[in-house]
Amino acid sequence: QVQTLESGGGLVQAGGSLRLSCVASWDTFSSYAMGWFRQAPGKEREFVAAIGWSGGSTYYQDSVKGRFSISRDNAKNTVYLQMNSLKPEDTAVYYCAATSIAGSKFPADFGSWGQGTQVTVSS
Secondary structure (H helix, E strand, O other): OOOEEEEOOEEEEOOOOEEEEEEEOOOOHHHOEEEEEEEOOOOOOEEEEEEOOOOOOEEEOHHHOOOEEEEEEHHHOEEEEEEOOOOHHHOEEEEEEEEOOOOOOOHHHOEOOOOOEEEEEEO
16 A cells, blocks of 8 residues: 655644654655645645655745755655744644645645644744
């Protein structure tokens, strides 16, 4: 079964940092762009960041630019999301997923969603 597994979430104070990891189970990981999304209670799932198959292209939601950084290690089938200067409004369940559509930011274009990891930022 093709799937992803997120980890690294937790409770942190505003201004703090967390590093999320997402491990993919399929062998052709390096052939796919990867994305991070988040969903807060009562809200729709939203795009956070994405990275191309080689790691050479990255995309961010405006609200996280300059604070979050996405990267990948194809040898480890892993994509990361470094989150700095966290704000209470970053509180959500964070998911990673894969897409064959380079540059996409739309959840409908992504598959192999994981179970998510909870990030809670206290004020």
